[in-house]
Amino acid sequence: MSTHNIVFLKDTWWSLERCSPEGTILEELLADGVEHVPGLVWHGVIPSTLPDQDPCVLTDDDFEIQVTMYCDYVQEPWAYSMRGNSLLTGRRSHYRLVVDTVGYPLESFSGTAELLHATYNVFHALRQAFTKSSRLHRDVSLANIILVREGDAAVRRGVLIDWDASAPVNETGRSVVLGVAGTYPFISLAMIQSSNDRAQTLLDDIESLIYVVIYCAYLWLPHDRNKEDLEYCVYQMFDARFPPSEYRLIHGRGKAINLEDQRYTSDFHWPQLFRDWLSTVLNYRAPPFPLIAEFEGKWEDPEHLDEIALRTTILVLAQRNLYRSHIKAPLLPAIALVYTPRPPQSPGQLLD
Template sequence: MDGRWLGAMPVDTFLNKYFPATEEPLPDLPDNPFENVPSKGSESGRYDPFITAIQEWMPHLQAVNTSTKGDKVNKVNLKTDISIYNRVGGVPPPDRTDFSRMELWMEFKATKDGAAFRDPRIDTEEERLLAIETGSFTPDTDEGKKARGQLAHYAGAQHSQQFRHFSFSVVIQEDHARFLRWDPSATVVTAEFNYRTNPRLMVEFLWRFDHLSPKQRGHDVSIQLANLAPEVDARVREKLGIKNSDIALYQYEVPGMIGMGYAYGPRFPTENRSLVSRCTRSSPVVWIPNEDVLGGTKSCGEPGSHSERNVDEHVGEDEVKKGPWSKERVIYMKDTWRFLSDLADVEVMPEHEIYEILHQHRTPHIPELVIGGDVDGGRTQTQELVDAPWLCVQPRISPYQHYRLVHGIVGRPLFQFDSTKQLVTAVFDALQAHSHAVNYAKLLHRDISVGNIILTDEGKGLLIDWEMAKKMDEHGSRRPDRTGTWQFMSANLLQQPGKFHTVTDDLESFLHVLAWTTIRYVPAIDSYSAGRRGKDLASFDEHDEMEGHCHEGGHLKGLLLAAGKYPSSSFQPRCKTPLFELLQELRKPFKSLYGDPPTDTDRKKVEFPFDQSDWELVVMRAAIDRYEKDMACLQSSTWFVDTIKMALDKQEWPTDDKADRNIRITFPRETPRQEQIRTSHRQRSQAMWRSSKALPSSSKRAASPTPGPSSKRPRGTPAACGTRC
């Protein structure tokens, strides 16, 4: 969240921008509506009196003291001090924190010690620039970071449990309050105000919020609770394997298919812990076409309220009547926030357009049926504030657009392979898709990961998730962050956050996908302990935070590859398989990439014919030839495709060495000595980074990065150093 707290916005400016005036006038305001709220004493003693004071200004909402009853989200129990819920049909609101239902939450702090925000004095432009330079608005104290982290955790939980484009919340410290607005780009924070001496601002906020429509409160209205006929509801649940009748089904609009039908399924599963990200969620759903397309009886019990909306240009009505969308079918839906460039000369294609290019060039091993588009009302707004005169932070914002995409095929994760040969086959298929895209469609994927290779029912591999793909001839930067799947990014990208993403980086990612999946899921001999397995996996997670929001890592990856010890030779599969020998073969070119290259002096020594009895020169010539051959292998996928194909042609592949998802793993704890080494490395890295800031801008631009969640380290581990990608 560093660089993504935009403040301090004047409160009246905030209200006028995000809260339209209500037709129903605000009732007369008492002289001191908060006189019964204690100004001293315990924090918990303020909740109920505050609820009593504000309830008058929320005729459609109900405030509840939820400070003692939490909601478990992503295995963490979270308790907001006050939760505000809708009053629905006389049904009482929950008496506990329920992030799936709350409209607004409030967090109290009894004192200003450890404040999350501090408004600097900015009477002049010079004072504002000084506040930006010192970061005084977001105090760099442990207490301040913890407080901001708590707020971000609550907002992330609310967005993960609801269908939202944005949300609002209130933070109160002593007698002062702030309003916040959250979306996947950043968080807008108002200046603080004293709600006792200036109660109008608090009352105006609550009154206007109470009168907002669901869309104005941030809800994604393209998703509604399903209203299916009982027999259709049962059929959907059967197709999706939903045995629990208490699990609600939702109706999803499919961009590109508006008016043609809807997709039905449960709430998207999510493990997103960060609100500021692409927030990708995906799940199988059931597509059901509408009667006005098929000319028959409605296949569902909903009223078809969107049937008059225009059909998207991507799919014509005749195509729907005759094609694959004319029948009820299970599809795979991806819901995400796609990145938008804020640069006028940079265009970021939505993923379905990338698929169109891939299909035009007959790219194999990708989903055949793909429909996608932007969700109405789902564009972030915080990026519009980066030049606001009140802004006293250095913003680090990426604009996003809510986006939905569906595949006509529902695969299974790569880590559910039935045999190691099937695992290698799937990676081989994905590599062929990648090679074809580079050579013919001129597109580079740039996010090769375990999650982006799926298995079909026939055991083949498909390369999916092309939203980060970039044209091969596009060298301009796009964004201030790199987001990708940390464990599978190349060591060079992790070590050099300003490096431009190349084919070589993607090829290395394929190696990491195969190695990580092997170590994580392939049964090994008994001597390969849970601790050893955890230590080997930890090398993929290695990272070190640097100054300036920058993450760096991959040093151990690079060292192991340079030494020819990747992956660890201590891993021995329980069933004899050519898999490990294949990994050892695939790593060979990277030994030259991460090792010491031949020196100019050595090259000159063997530049001309020499006596073959001079053993030193013979070895030197062989090493140079090996290096040049390896580097040539890394320029395209040809060698990798041939190498894997030769391995798959072998006869000794077992058929019963399937993935084991219950393998016990123990991750190592950092020893004091390791912490000392890591801290020393970080200090050196920070010094190098500070030195690089003094370089001319043209020098830094020569190595502009590209994004690789994002967070599934979750995908989304940032690696930005002020450059743009």
């Protein structure tokens, strides 16, 4: 039946070794009242054939699902191998997920206000999933956050998608699934440099979110650094390999150095409120020696992160409203725009 509603269909091959498909996870999150996650319409495995009748009705007797067959032939001499070793792969089922939350990629954000507002929404999704559903997302990345327009709201809200890599937590608040999961440039420093016996925590997800914000600020917020400086900082923070032979440390060195002295972020003249927020949360994560007493324990308590994120977001939104009310521009941060990777999306729009 046609409803004339726009939905998003995700077509994938779900590993049968996983505890729950993504649709079941979304059902649990929504039932527990977790906000800023996609609304579920339907999900299920795809049958190999459909009954020749109208309407099509499936029963348990004739519901044979589509599954991959590679694992049945992995030992055959013609099967692909890596360095002479057979690839270990489990059986996967053809699976589809339909959600009624459709949005835009995070990189389409209009400015500082929308970036902070959307990622603050995602911060709440992470906290609520942890406190209400005892679950970690484990793959907070640029591609897994979308912007959703609601009514005539001035800024779009952030929605955290792709929960198929998520995992429940145990009584200590750690993931019951061990090892690294996620998108490597955004994985927390502790996880990227850990062995496969470490379990992720809520703070790992929050740290990943901070790296997403930094990445967005590098590429899509105005600043006064030239293109060569920008490329160097992006490389050091997200792509540098050191030492080259150790794959586990590909994305760790620049993050570790920046946590020590913020050398890859402190010299970017982003809007002042954004700079203050970023410097503070990085000091929470790794307090410099003179500030250890002031910031001790604040990273471990998400309430402190919530407070500064909320305060900064409100100030930036208020500042933007003042500008649109034709208050004089000096109320905005004075920035020498030497390098602006992306122009405003429409004439007269402020990319702050």
